[in-house]
Every structure is written in structure tokens, then in C-alpha cells.
Amino acid sequence: MISLPAVGSVVRIHAGQAVMAQSHDGLPKGVRDALGDGPEVRSMRVTGRAGAGMSAPPRHHVLPKEFREWFEARGFTGEMDIDQFCVEMQRSHHEAIHGGGDWKLGRTWPGEWNRMIMGTLRESEAAIGRMLTRKEILNIVAGRMTVYKVPIRFMTWRGR
Known part of the structure; x- marks a missing residue:
């Protein structure tokens, strides 16, 4: 036995x-x-790491990829490109900050991360009358990450 x-x-x-x-x-x-x-x-079936709940959460860009050129114009190139500013985040949290908790809203929600962060950065540039520096951008982004409860632990993108 x-x-x-x-x-x-x-x-x-x-x-x-x-x-x-x-x-x-x-x-x-x-x-x-x-x-x-x-x-x-x-x-019972054998599963992969994700199916067993063992895989790391996916990584997401904090500086929106679709605005890569905008960030490059402000110094995010080479070893400091936007791929260096990613965070691990659970899928549900990621979806929430992009859809406000309602997937139907998608990127139309005013508080959606990409819209909010780019709006904030552009407004800041308009207010000071010049392009923001990398340091200024990262300070603004870090402040918003705190509000959105996004962990401020940057890591390199590992694209799929």
C-alpha cells in the first residue's frame, strides 16, 4: 500500500x-x-509552465511601442531605447489599464494607459515649451505607474 x-x-x-x-x-x-x-x-494531462501556473507574467512596455519614434526623438535610443522599460504584469491588470475594466472600451477609455501617458507627456511639453528630456519623461511615467499600481521594476523586453 x-x-x-x-x-x-x-x-x-x-x-x-x-x-x-x-x-x-x-x-x-x-x-x-x-x-x-x-x-x-x-x-490528468501534462501541461506546460503556463498551464501549471509556473510561468512568469508577461512583460509589457511602459512607454507605448506605437510611439517609438516620438520617444527616440527624445533620446530613447540604443541602450536606453523603450525596450529597456518594460514591467512584468499579470494579464488581468494589463487589460484593466488598457480598457478600464471593460474590454469593449479598449483604447477609447480616457484613462487607458497609452492615451493617458501620451496625453500627459504632450501636455507637459506644451506647458514648458520644449521637448522633455529622458529623465523628465521617466519621472512623469513613474508617477503615473504609482497611480495605476504598476510595479516600478524595469526589465528588458523579451519579445515573442
């Missing part, structure tokens, strides 16, 4: 291999042997 803790240990030992296998043919033989045969076990 196999105890429940022993089964749990076997599953944990094989979990890394099972999760990475990406197979849809059921569980690896060792895991099936440890768990036995039954409808619950037969319905």
Missing part, C-alpha cells in the same frame, strides 16, 4: 519532467504507476 505522502513525493519528483514534457498523451508512466488507475488519473 502506498501512503498519500509517498504519492505526493513521487508526483513532486516527476513534476518538473511532466510539466516540461508538453505531452497530451496523459501522465508519464512513473506518475501513473504511483497514482494508480482511475477516471481522475486518466483525465
Whole structure:
């Protein structure tokens, strides 16, 4: 007879291999042997990291990609291009700041991140009568990130 803790240990030992296998043919033989045969076990499938809840949240640009040229004109080039200013954020949070919580609104919502950040930056430039510097832009963006509860932990984009 196999105890429940022993089964749990076997599953944990094989979990890394099972999760990475990406197979849809059921569980690896060792895991099936440890768990036995039954409808619950037969319905189990090996999944990838995302399906197992183990993948990192996706990365998103804080400085909107569709305005890349605007940012480049203000010094965001080379090692300081906008791809260096990304954050990891859960999909639900990302969708909320782009749609205000209503996917039907999409980018029409006035508080939508891209509209808000570009509006704020353009208004700031108009008020001071010149282009903003990188430092000024990053200070404004950091302030908005705080309001929108976006983590201020920049990382490099790892495009897909």
C-alpha cells in the first residue's frame, strides 16, 4: 500500500519532467504507476509552465511601442531605447489599464494607459515649451505607474 505522502513525493519528483514534457498523451508512466488507475488519473494531462501556473507574467512596455519614434526623438535610443522599460504584469491588470475594466472600451477609455501617458507627456511639453528630456519623461511615467499600481521594476523586453 502506498501512503498519500509517498504519492505526493513521487508526483513532486516527476513534476518538473511532466510539466516540461508538453505531452497530451496523459501522465508519464512513473506518475501513473504511483497514482494508480482511475477516471481522475486518466483525465490528468501534462501541461506546460503556463498551464501549471509556473510561468512568469508577461512583460509589457511602459512607454507605448506605437510611439517609438516620438520617444527616440527624445533620446530613447540604443541602450536606453523603450525596450529597456518594460514591467512584468499579470494579464488581468494589463487589460484593466488598457480598457478600464471593460474590454469593449479598449483604447477609447480616457484613462487607458497609452492615451493617458501620451496625453500627459504632450501636455507637459506644451506647458514648458520644449521637448522633455529622458529623465523628465521617466519621472512623469513613474508617477503615473504609482497611480495605476504598476510595479516600478524595469526589465528588458523579451519579445515573442
